[in-house]
Amino acid sequence: MKAVFIDKDGVVYTGVMRPGFSAPTAPRTLEESILCEGVAEALDLLKNHGYLRILVTNQPDIAYGTMTQENWRLIREEIDKLSFDDVYVCFHGRKEKCRCMKPEPGMFEDAVRKWDIDVSSSFIVGDTENDAEAGKTIGCTTILLDRTYNSGISSDVRAKSLLEAAKWIVGHP
Ligand SMILES: [Mg+2]
Numbered sequence: 001m002k003a004v005f006i007d008k009d010g011v012v013y014t015g016v017m018r019p020g021f022s023a024p025t026a027p028r029t030l031e032e033s034i035l036c037e038g039v040a041e042a043l044d045l046l047k048n049h050g051y052l053r054i055l056v057t058n059q060p061d062i063a064y065g066t067m068t069q070e071n072w073r074l075i076r077e078e079i080d081k082l083s084f085d086d087v088y089v090c091f092h093g094r095k096e097k098c099r100c101m102k103p104e105p106g107m108f109e110d111a112v113r114k115w116d117i118d119v120s121s122s123f124i125v126g127d128t129e130n131d132a133e134a135g136k137t138i139g140c141t142t143i144l145l146d147r148t149y150n151s152g153i154s155s156d157v158r159a160k161s162l163l164e165a166a167k168w169i170v171g172h173p
Pocket residue numbers: 007008009010011126127128
């Protein structure tokens with residue numbers, strides 16, 4: 001199988017600016033969760049070209065006490081209305097040093113094993129260095145979305161949105 005690993009915040013849902021943070025942060029409630037433009041179209045396009053669509057997201061806010069379990073449940077219900085083939089979530093905090101929090105590749109490794117994914121024909125679409133690093137570690141093509149906060153970070157490809165990234169992927173099989 002070939003797959004596109006897709007980051008959640010800043011890619012599928014818009015990031016939320018908060019005082020004291022230099023870059024947008026994850027939505028912590030359903031109300032803060034604004035779906036990015038073109039996501040449904042991008043997921044359909046990838047599916048039609050034979051790609052698994054796998055969400056891989058760090059969600060440490062519950063561990064940090066900045067998001068409630070109930071708010072995550074509501075957000076997850078919305079995610080499950082999208083057509084992802086699988087969803088991997090790391091709920092650990094940074095101090096736990098788990099194997100799954102990006103840039104660690106644990107979520108990717110689990111998906112590769114479960115779905116028999118050929119990483120060399122697969123992609124990661126993300127917006128941070130963590131996404132690009134995890135993708136590099138497992139050996140897929142890395143695509144970063146153009147954001148002011150990631151301009152210094154290298155990736156194989158740049159795109160403006162998940163939809164633009166999806167169009168690039170299906171044009172470069
Ligand atoms: Mg992100």
